Amino acid sequence: MEITLPELEQVINYWRTERPSTGEERALSPEVNGLAKLYALMIFHRQKTMPLETVDPVCLQLIEGWRKHAA
Template sequence: MLFLSIQDLEAAINYWRGRSPASGEELHLCLEAAALAKPYALMIIQGAQRVPLDMLDVAAKSAIEKYQKLPK
């Protein structure tokens, strides 16, 4: 089973926020950052340092996969 660390999740959220900053009066996050924000928040509440990739929903998996394919 593959895992995603909280640090990697935070880096992906920051990447997507930098690429597409929050917008509107409500400061809506872009789709990718919003999809990753829920598992990130749950990890913080639970004190978890990693999450199994298969526990992410489709939108979060897609956002993290796109991020991981970027040249580093």
């Protein structure tokens, strides 16, 4: 199974509403920060999809949580 770049954008937006940024500096939550790193790597390597078996376990849980919510 894979995740596409548009799906990852949806995952990030979902978790941004669930775990909004905080403080005066508007720091990203740890959840969103981890997903943003994955997004950045996909952009950098010009990947349109990424196999879920290669994703960090924490990010994988966040993706699965979004999929359950979206279903």
